[in-house]
Amino acid sequence: xxxxxxxxxxxxxxxxxxxxxxxxxxxxxxxxxxxxxxxxxxxxxxxxxxxxxxxxxxxxxxxxxxxxxxxxxxxxxxxxxxxxxxxxxxxxxxxxxxxxxxxxxxxxxxxxxxxxxxxxxxxxxxxxxxxxxxxxxxxxxxxxxxxxxxxxxxxxxxxxxxxxxxxxxxxxxxxxxxxxxxxxxxxxxxxxxxxxxxxxxxxxxxxxxxxxxxxxxxxxxxxxxxxxxxxxxxxxxxxxxxxxxxxxxxxxxxxxxxxxxxxxxxxxxxxxxxxxxxxxxxxxxxxxxxxxxxx
Ligand code: MLT
Ligand code: MN
Ligand code: ZN
Numbered sequence: 421x422x423x424x425x426x427x428x429x430x431x432x433x434x435x436x437x438x439x440x441x442x443x444x445x446x447x448x449x450x451x452x453x454x455x456x457x458x459x460x461x462x463x464x465x466x467x468x469x470x471x472x473x474x475x476x477x478x479x480x481x482x483x484x485x486x487x488x489x490x491x492x493x494x495x496x497x498x499x500x501x502x503x504x505x506x507x508x509x510x511x512x513x514x515x516x517x518x519x520x521x522x523x524x525x526x527x528x529x530x531x532x533x534x535x536x537x538x539x540x541x542x543x544x545x546x547x548x549x550x551x552x553x554x555x556x557x558x559x560x561x562x563x564x565x566x567x568x569x570x571x572x573x574x575x576x577x578x579x580x581x582x583x584x585x586x587x588x589x590x591x592x593x594x595x596x597x598x599x600x601x602x603x604x605x606x607x608x609x610x611x612x613x614x615x616x617x618x619x620x621x622x623x624x625x626x627x628x629x630x631x632x633x634x635x636x637x638x639x640x641x642x643x644x645x646x647x648x649x650x651x652x653x654x655x656x657x658x659x660x661x662x663x664x665x666x667x668x669x670x671x672x673x674x675x676x677x678x679x680x681x682x683x684x685x686x687x688x689x690x691x692x693x694x695x696x697x698x699x700x701x702x703x704x705x706x707x708x709x710x711x712x713x714x715x
Pocket of ligand 1: 432508
């Protein structure tokens with residue numbers, strides 16, 4: 421199974437257009453590599469590809485990824501797109517994929533509800549783009565040889581769908597993780613996750629590879645950085661550090677572990693910092709745009 425990280429950053433990217441934090445400033449000046457927003461491509465055979473989440477940056481991501489270039493006059497190696505939640509950083513790229521090109525669009529009922537409830541997504545011509553509904557915990561094959569199973573993980577509805585008091589750890593169709601299986605290998609893709617209860621940690625144990633939510637290092641990171649007031653928990657993202665953080669909770673997993681969906685405020689982005697040293701000592705790496713992984 422081949423995976424390519426198209427975009428390693430969380431919503432906003434690095435740099436984020438209106439952010440002057442240290443990481444964003446360093447990305448503008450070239451001291452840190454820039455990162456586009458959350459997306460991964462996966463293939464069982466290196467020929468047909470499935471894009472996991474359609475980022476607002478998808479046009480630049482596809483341009484930078486030769487595997488996803490047309491092989492004929494009008495063509496795309498992208499056979500399917502799967503969306504794991506309704507966030508802007510995971511849906512807005514669908515608007516770019518609108519030139520009457522055939523592919524399957526997979527999402528849960530909740531995800532399809534967002535897409536079908538907004539007429540602007542009608543620009544993806546339904547004659548060419550088949551809407552395919554994902555049933556939780558039921559494997560499907562978006563392309564031959566790649567088996568995908570979506571499962572609920574604790575999370576929150578998309579920001580633009582929030583009510584007055586959204587449940588930040590809701591378990592349902594709104595936020596899913598993906599189990600990817602091909603050629604006898606198993607990978608997990610979970611770009612958003614608000615908590616790691618025991619059942620979820622146990623579920624991940626059979627993976628060869630884990631791509632996991634690396635949005636924030638500490639729960640209060642946005643406030644500490646002065647960029648906002650929301651905690652990671654309120655945004656539906658479990659912090660990496662701390663006693664209940666993902667580093668501690670997933671310490672026993674034997675799989676290759678990679679942080680994705682990393683927010684621009686996260687100190688783990690600094691290659692010479694103590695946070696990077698800590699995750700590397702624990703067997704994790706931080707994804708970069710263009711990172712290729714053979715699982
Ligand atoms: C998130 O992952 O929490 C969202 O992408 C945030 C947002 O919508 O900006
Ligand atoms: Mn996001
Ligand atoms: Zn920033």
